[in-house]
Structure formats: structure tokens, C-alpha cells
Amino acid sequence: MTGRDRLRELLDAVLDEDHRTLGDMADGAFASPYHFTRVLTRDAGEAPVAMRRRVMLERAAWRIRQGGNVTDAAWEAGYESLEGFSRAFARAYGHPPSEAGDDGGSVWLPAVNGIHFHPPTSLWVHAGEQTMSPVTDQLVRHDLDDTRELIDLAKRLADADWRAVRGPGHQVAAWEGPEESIAAVLERTVFAKEVWLAAVEGADFPDVDRTPSPGGLLERHDAAAARWLAAIRDIDRRNAWDDRIVDALCEPPESFVLSSIVAHVLTFSAYRRQLTRVWLRAAGVDADDGDPINWLRRELGEDR
Numbered sequence: 667m668t669g670r671d672r673l674r675e676l677l678d679a680v681l682d683e684d685h686r687t688l689g690d691m692a693d694g695a696f697a698s699p700y701h702f703t704r705v706l707t708r709d710a711g712e713a714p715v716a717m718r719r720r721v722m723l724e725r726a727a728w729r730i731r732q733g734g735n736v737t738d739a740a741w742e743a744g745y746e747s748l749e750g751f752s753r754a755f756a757r758a759y760g761h762p763p764s765e766a767g768d769d770g771g772s773v774w775l776p777a778v779n780g781i782h783f784h785p786p787t788s789l790w791v792h793a794g795e796q797t798m799s800p801v802t803d804q805l806v807r808h809d810l811d812d813t814r815e816l817i818d819l820a821k822r823l824a825d826a827d828w829r830a831v832r833g834p835g836h837q838v839a840a841w842e843g844p845e846e847s848i849a850a851v852l853e854r855t856v857f858a859k860e861v862w863l864a865a866v867e868g869a870d871f872p873d874v875d876r877t878p879s880p881g882g883l884l885e886r887h888d889a890a891a892a893r894w895l896a897a898i899r900d901i902d903r904r905n906a907w908d909d910r911i912v913d914a915l916c917e918p919p920e921s922f923v924l925s926s927i928v929a930h931v932l933t934f935s936a937y938r939r940q941l942t943r944v945w946l947r948a949a950g951v952d953a954d955d956g957d958p959i960n961w962l963r964r965e966l967g968e969d970r
Contacts, residue, residue: 673706673709673710675695676695676697676702676705676706676709676710676714677706677710677781678694678695679691679692679694679695679702679714680706680714680717680718680721681718681721681722682694685718686744688702688703688714688715691714691718702714710779710781711779712777712779712781715965716965717777717781718744719744719754720758720775720777721781721782721783722742722743722744722783723743723754723755723758723759723775724773724774724775724782724783725739725742725743725783725785726739726740726742726743726751726755726763727755727759727763727766727773728773728783728785729742730763730766731766731773736748736751736752736763736764739751739763740752740763751763753888756888756891756892757807757810757891757892757895758775758895759775759892759896760892760893760895760896760897760899761892761896762892776803776899802898802902804958804962805932805958806894806895806898806928806932807895807965808958808961808962809931809932809935809936809939810887810891810894810895811961812939812956812961813852813855813856813887813891813935813939814884814887814888814891816852816939816942816943816946816953817852817856817880817883817884817887818880818884819946819951819953820848820849820852820880820942820946820951821880821881821884822951823848823880823946823949823951825879827848827949828847828848828849828879828880829847829848829849829877830847830848830949831846831847832846832847832848832945832948832949833845833846833941833945834846838851838854838934838937838938839934842854845938847945848942848945848946848949849877849878849880849883851938851941851942851945852880852883852938852942853876853877853878853883854938855934855935855938855939855942856883856886856887856890857872857874857876858931858934858935859890859891859893859894859931860872860874860886860890862927862930862931863890863893863894863897865911865913865922865927866897866911866924866927867897874886898928901924901928906924907923907924907925908923908924908925909923909924910922910923910924911924911927939956940956943955943956
């Protein structure tokens with residue numbers, strides 16, 4: 667067969683400097699957005715928008731590690747704000763871009779197809795790469811993104827509405843105490859990750875503000891979210907789902923299976939997030955349904 671490989675042409679269209687939207691990529695490959703997405707997802711196992719975002723973050727991490735400016739790396743990666751880039755970087759790598767030169771690890775992010783950035787401008791296909799299952803990855807990332815979105819929505823509330831009792835005597839778990847307000851429910855959603863991270867990492871019990879403002883809680887969420895995602899990816903990488911930890915933060919200390927910790931956090935978080943939606947609407951704040959299907963469509967750029 668003569669001529670260029672079609673998959674390589676599609677990959678080139680994804681990574682072209684001028685192709686920042688799905689429409690740009692499809693035009694560069696002389697295909698419709700639907701056909702472009704279908705073929706690339708089928709052949710590479712990853713949707714084009716998600717692939718570009720990941721590979722551009724890998725390139726940004728490499729540039730920063732080489733001494734590059736974080737702002738320049740953010741712009742080159744296609745982000746319009748440094749805040750958005752820093753949030754995406756922390757979610758992906760488990761630390762802010764300012765620490766990218768200190769982690770000592772690979773800049774490669776998990777990829778089912780093994781396609782990664784290779785400096786200075788190439789791709790590398792790494793065979794046999796192991797990553798989290800799509801379901802696990804989506805459940806964890808949707809939980810983090812959805813929690814952040816809800817806290818951000820709650821910033822529209824007056825302080826009295828944020829702290830107002832909406833479910834007198836409401837309690838999610840016996841050991842947690844009452845969660846009667848939007849503030850309490852969202853704070854416990856974030857705190858659950860903070861306290862379980864402390865148990866997994868062997869750290870002290872987290873000393874946090876149990877009555878934060880939405881802005882303060884958002885800062886806590888962003889810090890915990892990056893660490894939580896990194897911890898789960900590390901568990902999966904080591905295939906340590908059945909490992910046990912002895913949680914010395916409990917009195918008396920208890921033993922927990924790592925997979926059950928993750929399932930526990932996701933289960934209670936899902937309930938709290940949906941309850942928060944009900945209470946936000948009652949307070950006059952419009953909130954969507956929190957459907958993972960729609961979240962994934964946004965992630966893949968299919969709602970553009």
C-alpha cells in the first residue's frame with residue numbers, strides 16, 4: 667500500500683497547533699466531525715478532544731520541567747486562563763504546575779492506546795500500557811468534577827441560604843452527625859476525601875474548617891481532588907485494590923480494603939451531590955441533573 671497511514675493523518679489533525687476545536691481537527695483531516703470522532707475513537711480508543719487535551723498537558727509538563735514559563739505552557743496547551751490550566755494540570759498529575767519540575771516522574775498520563783507526547787514535537791506509542799478501566803476512571807473523575815461544579819454553583823447563594831437548615835435532623839451516616847444544610851452536605855463531601863487520604867497516606871487527621879464559605883471549600887476541594895485522583899491511579903497501577911490499610915485515625919484502629927474505601931466514598935458522594943441539587947433548586951439556583959452521560963459528552967467535546 668502506498669501513501670500515508672490514515673490513522674497517522676487523523677492523529678496529526680488532532681495535534682496540529684491550529685486545531686483547537688473538534689471542527690478544526692475534522693476540517694484538517696478532510697472529514698466530518700462525526701466521522702472523524704468515530705474513526706479515531708474506534709482505531710485509537712480515545713476521542714479526539716480528550717486525546718488532544720491529554721497530550722497537550724503532557725507537552726506542557728515537559729516544557730515546564732525544562733524550565734519553561736507556566737503561563738506560556740498554558741497558552742500553548744490551548745487554555746485561555748492560567749486558572750483553568752492549573753486546575754486541569756493538578757487534576758491530571760496530582761500537583762500544581764508549579765511543582766512539575768520537582769516530581770521526578772514521567773510526564774506521560776494514563777492512555778489506553780499508549781499514545782503520548784515525545785519531545786520535542788513527536789508522538790510515542792507505548793505498547794502494552796495498563797490503565798484504569800474506563801468505568802472506574804469515569805466514576806472517579808465525574809465525582810470530582812461534579813462536586814466542584816456544585817460548590818461553584820453554591821457561591822451564588824447568600825451566606826444565610828448557604829447555611830440554612832433544609833433538612834432538620836437529616837443524617838447521611840450515623841458517625842458523621844447531622845447534615846442539615848447545603849454547606850454541611852458539601853463540606854462532608856470534600857472532607858470524606860481529605861480524611862480517607864490521610865488514612866491512606868498515613869498522615870495526621872486533617873485539621874480543617876468545618877463551617878467554610880463556598881470559596882474556602884472550593885480551595886479545599888481542588889487540593890484534595892488532585893491528591894485523590896493520584897492516589898487512586900497509584901492503587902490501580904500497583905493493582906493494590908485488595909490491599910488493606912490499618913487506619914490509626916479510627917478509635918480503636920480499623921482495617922479497610924482499599925477498593926472498599928473508594929466504593930464507600932463514591933457511594934456517599936453520589937447521594938450527597940444529588941441531595942445538594944434538590945436543595946440548590948429550592949434555594950433558587952438552577953442545577954442540572956448531574957448525569958455522567960452529559961458530563962462525558964462535555965469531556966469528549968461532543969456538545970460543541
